[in-house]
Structure formats: C-alpha cells, structure tokens
Amino acid sequence: MTHFIFVTGGVVSSLGKGIAAASLGAILEARGLKVTMMKLDPYINVDPGTMSPFQHGEVFVTDDGAETDLDLGHYERFIRMTASRRNSVSAGRVYKTVIERERAGEYHGNTVQVIPHITNEIKDRIYGVAQGADIALIEIGGTVGDIESLPFLEAIRQIRTEVGPRRSLFMHLTLVPFLRASGELKTKPTQHSVKELRSIGIQPDILICRTEEPIPQEECRKIALFTSVVEEAVISCVDSDSIYKIPGILHSQGLDRIVLEHFNMQAKEADLSEWDQVLENITSADKVANVMIVGKYTELTDTYKSINEALFHAGIQTKTEIKLHYVEASSLETMDDTALAATFAGMDAVLIPGGFGERGIEGKIRAIQYIREHKIPFLGLCLGMQLAVVEYARNVLGLTGANTSEVDPTVAYPVIQMLDPQRDKETDEFRGYMTVGAQPSTVLKDTKVFAAYGRTDVSERHRHRYGVNLDYADQLQDGNLIISGRTNDRNLIEFIELKEHPWFVGTQAHPEFKSTPRDGHPLFIAFINAANAQKAARTEA
Structure with a gap:
C-alpha cells in the first residue's frame, strides 16, 4: 500500500x-x-x-x-x-x-x-x-x-x-x-x-x-x-x-x-x-572550463535551469569545474569586432539555448559566426541549432538573407520553417504546430554525435514549432556541414555538425532534460571534453 x-x-x-x-x-x-x-x-x-x-x-x-x-x-x-x-x-x-x-x-x-x-x-x-x-x-x-x-x-x-x-x-x-x-x-x-x-x-x-x-x-x-x-x-x-x-x-x-x-x-x-x-568528483575536479551561454533570458538563470544543471553534471563526470558566463544575445548585435572578440576571449566553449521570438536572433547568429570561424566548441539547442543552419546558409553557402520564417515569413531562403501540425496520440486531435515530448531518432556512424552517444538509436525530448526546411537539406550538406541524425517517424533533421571544426554540434532536441548528476548526458559530456581540449590546446600554444 x-x-x-x-x-x-x-x-x-x-x-x-x-x-x-x-x-x-x-x-x-x-x-x-x-x-x-x-x-x-x-x-x-x-x-x-x-x-x-x-x-x-x-x-x-x-x-x-x-x-x-x-x-x-x-x-x-x-x-x-x-x-x-x-x-x-x-x-x-x-x-x-x-x-x-x-x-x-x-x-x-x-x-x-x-x-x-x-x-x-x-x-x-x-x-x-x-x-x-x-x-x-x-x-x-x-x-x-x-x-x-x-x-x-x-x-x-x-x-x-x-x-x-x-x-x-x-x-x-x-x-x-x-x-x-x-x-x-x-x-x-x-x-x-x-x-x-x-x-x-x-x-x-x-x-x-x-x-x-x-x-x-x-x-x-x-x-x-x-x-x-x-x-x-x-x-x-x-x-x-x-x-x-x-x-x-x-x-x-x-x-x-x-x-x-x-x-x-x-x-x-x-x-x-x-x-x-558525485560529491567526490565535485571536490576532486582538476580542470576548469569557462562556458558561455548566449541567451535572451539571462536576467533569470532559472530559465536555463536544466541546461545549467546538465553542464554541471558533465563537469561532475569529467571532474571539471564549470564556470558559466551569461551574455544577453541582443547586446552582441551592435558590438564592434574588437568588443566582440573581447567578449569571447578566454571562453572554452559556447552554448546557445532554445527560445521563442525575434529578440536577440541576430546577436545569436553573429555569435555563431564568430564561434565557427574561430573554432570554439559549440553546442546549439533547438533554436540554437536552427540559427547555426541560418548562419551557415548565409555566410558559407551564399544564401544572402537566409532566415527562419519565424522571424521573417516572407524570407527568400526559409532554411527554417514551421513544421506540419502534429496529431496528439491520446486525444487523436491536432495539437497546433508544437512538437512536444520524446522523439526517437537515428544517428549516423562516424560523426561527432555518434561518438558522443556511442549508439545510433537516440531518443530526446522536444519543444518547438519550427525545424530545418527539408527542401534545403541537400544544399546544406556541402561536405563540411553534416546532417548527422534524423527523427524516425518524419525524417526531420535532429542533429547537425561541422566536419572541419573541433566540436560544432546542433540538435533540434532539448537533451538537457534527461541529464542527471549520477550519469550526466553523453552530448554534454562530449561538449565539456571538447572545452577541456580547447583549453589545453590554447594553454600549450
């Protein structure tokens, strides 16, 4: 009883x-x-x-x-x-x-x-x-x-x-x-x-x-x-x-x-x-990683509670002290190049979280460009992954003005668009355009994502209305950008990464929701390992 x-x-x-x-x-x-x-x-x-x-x-x-x-x-x-x-x-x-x-x-x-x-x-x-x-x-x-x-x-x-x-x-x-x-x-x-x-x-x-x-x-x-x-x-x-x-x-x-x-x-x-x-690993941490979060709700860190905890969990598993640095995304939009470089100086990795709405979008895109060009380890979650695709389309593939239709419904190159409505399995009714909950997906071997998870079958939780426009899938894969995972039921793009980059991964999912202090989460652990490698290489240089 x-x-x-x-x-x-x-x-x-x-x-x-x-x-x-x-x-x-x-x-x-x-x-x-x-x-x-x-x-x-x-x-x-x-x-x-x-x-x-x-x-x-x-x-x-x-x-x-x-x-x-x-x-x-x-x-x-x-x-x-x-x-x-x-x-x-x-x-x-x-x-x-x-x-x-x-x-x-x-x-x-x-x-x-x-x-x-x-x-x-x-x-x-x-x-x-x-x-x-x-x-x-x-x-x-x-x-x-x-x-x-x-x-x-x-x-x-x-x-x-x-x-x-x-x-x-x-x-x-x-x-x-x-x-x-x-x-x-x-x-x-x-x-x-x-x-x-x-x-x-x-x-x-x-x-x-x-x-x-x-x-x-x-x-x-x-x-x-x-x-x-x-x-x-x-x-x-x-x-x-x-x-x-x-x-x-x-x-x-x-x-x-x-x-x-x-x-x-x-x-x-x-x-x-x-x-x-867990406590032993915290007290015996022998490394320090400076991780930046570029978001739009940085005044209230509880907005990113699961992300913060997932980063700390990865620190526990790798015996790394995690020092978080929050940057309000819109502040990056008007910075000159010198100020931008100073903002990212000393950062071992950068995470761009999810979110809704237009505010701070261009600041996040500018941050991603800097991260990509300067080879800083990057993890993009949900909107963070979508904007990584936008940045790549604009600045590498030459699709000038590419954007998400969430921000500009009339954009010429809508590399991110609203997904088809979803049917609720319990009520057999359409749930608007929001995809919420666990989504199984398949990961390609010989990718950074596969190296992190160690398997091809992955299930992560989602909360989003928009996703990568499949009409641009072939064009995006130019040999450097790789679509490293897709959902099983609708073949939607779940993971992307850059081949010619130390560690650059984006996911449409919210893997932070499944991280625990006793186990960590494989994607965040790989992210922090990349941050430690970045710091070690910079120190050696």
Whole structure:
C-alpha cells in the first residue's frame, strides 16, 4: 500500500521544497523503496507552457509531452523516475476538468463547489499517480496562507483522514532567518507558519528548517515546543554550496529513519555511495572550463535551469569545474569586432539555448559566426541549432538573407520553417504546430554525435514549432556541414555538425532534460571534453 508524504512550505516561496522533497526521495530510493513524486501548483494557468520565463523560469518537458514546472526536473535528477503529465497538476487544470464535466452534465445538475468537487478531483489525481509506489511524495506549491493553495491543503487534509496517520505524513519546510546585525536566529516565522497550517487542520509531523547557520539544539527544542513537533523531527537544513549535498545532510539527521518509523515500515540501510561519488568528483575536479551561454533570458538563470544543471553534471563526470558566463544575445548585435572578440576571449566553449521570438536572433547568429570561424566548441539547442543552419546558409553557402520564417515569413531562403501540425496520440486531435515530448531518432556512424552517444538509436525530448526546411537539406550538406541524425517517424533533421571544426554540434532536441548528476548526458559530456581540449590546446600554444 502506498504511503503519502505531503510537503508544504511557509514564510516565503522559493525556499527549496522541490529540492528537499527530491532529496528525501533519493534517500528513500537508496533504501530500496519505489518512490514517485508529484507537484501541485496553485496558479490558475493550465500549465507553464504559456507563462513568461521571467516570472516562472524554465518549462520542463516530459517524455509524454507535458509542459511542467521546473521542480519536475529536480525530481528526475534526484530519483530514478520518468515523469509524465500525471506528475504535475495546476489549479487551472483541475478547475478546467471540473468545469468541463459540469458542462457535460456529469454532476446531474447538482451545485458544483470547491468542496467536494474540486478537492475530489485533486484527490483522484493524487491517488492515481501514487499507484504502484511504496512512497508518494506530493509537493504543494506556494506557501501556507495563500488563498489559491487552500483547495490543495484541504484535499491532503482529507486524504489523511481517509488513509490514516500511519500512511500519511506532513512535512513542512520553513525559514529560520539569521539576523546578522544581532547575530541571532529567529524562530518566530516558523512558529507563525505552523500556526497557520494548524488553523486549517494540518499538524506537521516533520519540520525542515531552512537556515544560513546551524540551528542550536536549544532553538530546535524551542521550535518543537511551540509547534507540537517531536524534537528529533525538527531538521536543520543549512544552506549548501551544492544541492547534491542535501540528501547526505538530511540523512545524517535521520530524516529517512523518522519517516520509516512513522510509517512503521522496514527497509534496508540507505546506500548513498552514488551520491558520495558525485560529491567526490565535485571536490576532486582538476580542470576548469569557462562556458558561455548566449541567451535572451539571462536576467533569470532559472530559465536555463536544466541546461545549467546538465553542464554541471558533465563537469561532475569529467571532474571539471564549470564556470558559466551569461551574455544577453541582443547586446552582441551592435558590438564592434574588437568588443566582440573581447567578449569571447578566454571562453572554452559556447552554448546557445532554445527560445521563442525575434529578440536577440541576430546577436545569436553573429555569435555563431564568430564561434565557427574561430573554432570554439559549440553546442546549439533547438533554436540554437536552427540559427547555426541560418548562419551557415548565409555566410558559407551564399544564401544572402537566409532566415527562419519565424522571424521573417516572407524570407527568400526559409532554411527554417514551421513544421506540419502534429496529431496528439491520446486525444487523436491536432495539437497546433508544437512538437512536444520524446522523439526517437537515428544517428549516423562516424560523426561527432555518434561518438558522443556511442549508439545510433537516440531518443530526446522536444519543444518547438519550427525545424530545418527539408527542401534545403541537400544544399546544406556541402561536405563540411553534416546532417548527422534524423527523427524516425518524419525524417526531420535532429542533429547537425561541422566536419572541419573541433566540436560544432546542433540538435533540434532539448537533451538537457534527461541529464542527471549520477550519469550526466553523453552530448554534454562530449561538449565539456571538447572545452577541456580547447583549453589545453590554447594553454600549450
């Protein structure tokens, strides 16, 4: 029977509920338990796909094509799960489902209310995702006290009543601020946060206290007294320089033991050797790689969360310290050649990520030209790959003015164009022009991409409307540019690379979504190896 852990947060948002929940999941998984995770978001948007990256950060994509909250990326990076659309639910999606059922007459004319109809829908989704798991970790977005969170909190309160206290556990993440002026830790925000939670009928079983400084035992005792939580279940989570230390920090305080004792469950001792190896590789890094990201959302690095993590994962696997340098793409458009050269000076590799819209396009194209001509290792993702094709068409093949029809619908040489509409396999309806989710492809042997993956069959996740215009495929392959991979179902161009270049690869996919700290991702590992080779050659010269 599945046991439920409900993770809530208080005081302020963005405290790290997703990291804390995923870290606990990693420890329980290391004990041999089957763990699944779910994110319940209180916003009314149906999904994050149409939300501004400046507000919401990255849109994470699952194999089955769901556009989800970035916390699902943390879940996949910490535990061996493949998330699906069932693992991420917003209030908007819940309300939309209930309203559609009401319009279809499924409630037989009864008054439709938050309780029981909205809460029942939430509970059904929680029970559905938990099937087959030993432990289901359910994270509630936002903070206690948010009006929009109330239906979710009421739903998990009801589940506690339905399954009983020995199959459900409430874990509350809260802030214990450190006031440097007075040199004091303050427990009052935690007390008020728990008071707010208890006012709606939820008594936390475990408190995870996020703090800058270790919490003295006396303060833990005080928190326990005022919140009615057992003292040993007041867990101190001190800020760390790596999120991958968190499983070890929580395990050292017995969090997993407390959880299992609460559930009266037996499990083997946690084997955290893989996480120990991750940390060992981080501390023993003997190389440094300077990697530039030329993007349009550089003010908020969470927009590129999975890319950043994939680069760090590759650093872990190659024992390389990764130093990231963000450049706003549009700033490159007006630079003179001297300033441009100074911008790229000292860079060992450059990555150009995906994106939508016209802003910064010409800056990215100019960056790609410089990268190609100066033999700097390059990885282009989605739009980054498309603009590599545009740059090559313009400056090598002589197709003056070549562009993507996303920017110029009347362009004379539309080397990038909108793809045909896709049919949704679940609903048998057309999904507009967006390709989202896993796409199997075949890679050519004797290519840089094959050398990275070590196989010809590859499956990566996608999120795009545009792709390389197949009418130009033969013209693009002039002997230097190689189409090194195509999708299996539609023969679309998945990978391109330059033969006469140390390492220049573009992919229509988003391989960053499948990278993990314990395994890395072959394409990013090859990219960082190329960066290290570039630096070594420059140092020798």
